Amino acid sequence: MVTGAAPAALPASLRFAVAVLTLLLPSGFRVRQRDEWTADLLALPSGRRRYVLGAARTLPALHAAARRAGLASAPVTVQGVLAAPARVLTAGLGWPVLSWLLVVPLPYFLFDIPGRIAATGGGLVDPKSLWPSGVLFWVLLPLILSLTLGAYVALAGGWLLAASIGLAGTVVGLRLRHLRLAVAGLVLAAVSLLAVTAAGQPVFNADPGYGAALLGTVAVGLGLWGRSLTPWQRARLIVIGFTAAAVLAAHHTTLGAAMHAWYLD
Template identity: 45%
Template sequence: MLCRLLPAGFRNRQRDEWTADLLSFTSGAGTRWRYLAGAAWTLPALRHAARRGGFADLSAVAPVPDALTSVAHLFLLGLGWPVVSWLIMVPVTYLAADVPGRLARTGALVDPKSLWPADGPLAILLPLQLLLHTGAWATILGGPFLLGTFGAAGLVSAVVQRRRSGRYRLVIAGVGLACLALTVVAGLAWSYGAFHPGTPDLDSGRTAAVLGSAAGVLALAGRRLGARIRIALAALGVLAITVPFVHLTATGAAMLNWYLD
């Protein structure tokens, strides 16, 4: 059926290529269906290249965009950024800077931002500090704020993946912008509630734990993913799942309250 949608002079060549790929898979029908779904995605680019006369132009056709790989990359960036930022800015900074000792000695609040250099040559670290603070807050607030990190990840993917087709990059960018728009709306609503009676509750990492579970399932079930991607997804999933449990401990609650204060 896919080959019938291609120009007549090009069908046999493409049928041979797809058939050879399908016969090489040994992991079951599910893998073949995912491959065919990716092949269907490339049909417009293949038709365009064939009609230009050109079998020689086929090298310019973008590789089959594997939906599973794209989802894995979105998880690694969209969830990895906020969770790793939380790890660095909350528990690691709290323990490395000996915040409990400082509080005991001075009795004054220790602003997390004061622990980073803000002047001199090291002021170049301010963008990194902003990035880490934003990610840490997204983990703590959860919900639509984590959706925003996935939206940002989609925009980054659309920009850096230049070997993908233009349609693929536009779709990813559009999804990313939609996620960011929802995050802005949620942020405005949250800010309105924060300055009025009934301050909204914090997520404290529960959404991150749910997404971490999804990352773990993806690592276990995504057999077509490379070993490094699966290991990274599994490690990220474990880290994300531990976030709310850390906040339930006495030390974790103290760290969270310090960061929020």
């Protein structure tokens, strides 16, 4: 193999072909292979185009050789591509919709809220009256606040849900050291919260579950067809997606309207 061959000695079309082929190789393997191709082409009196086509066919074998020699990093896998959006949806959508499930439908049926309301002649049953009391209340206060805020985000949807996704993107981006994702998430969260502030109208009438259902559909899709994700990741996404669909259904049914009216009033 001849190294250090001058690419400028080749015709422009062949130099372009060699440059394209070189870019398709791992970075640690490019200079070596470019010099080899250039030297071979300079030594050929004819048949240079056939040589270039043959070189293109050897690209998979060259990638394998580069990996064996430790000159190439592992290729980007689908797992790497899907890991970030799966984590963002798990956190940004999972927190509000699962909070909604735990503090709205679950206590509504568990504590027979319709029966209590009927027993008081239509009087209100304060959701806060269902919280534990005494020392246990203070111990569980961080969890109670988190679930309450998450439920409000699920009920409001719209910009608040977008802010949740943005904050999740920021956290995931920082954990994965993915600066672009972290910055994009922070910008989305900031813009969403500014939009809520500037709207000047009740946020609970803006998005009756459609945003959650749309993101839930994406979550279910990743759970069903994201074969490279772990079984637990896929299971979580499917559960979150169907819970998001339940949020949409609750917004458009009589029973759901009664639950939401009880919780928000």
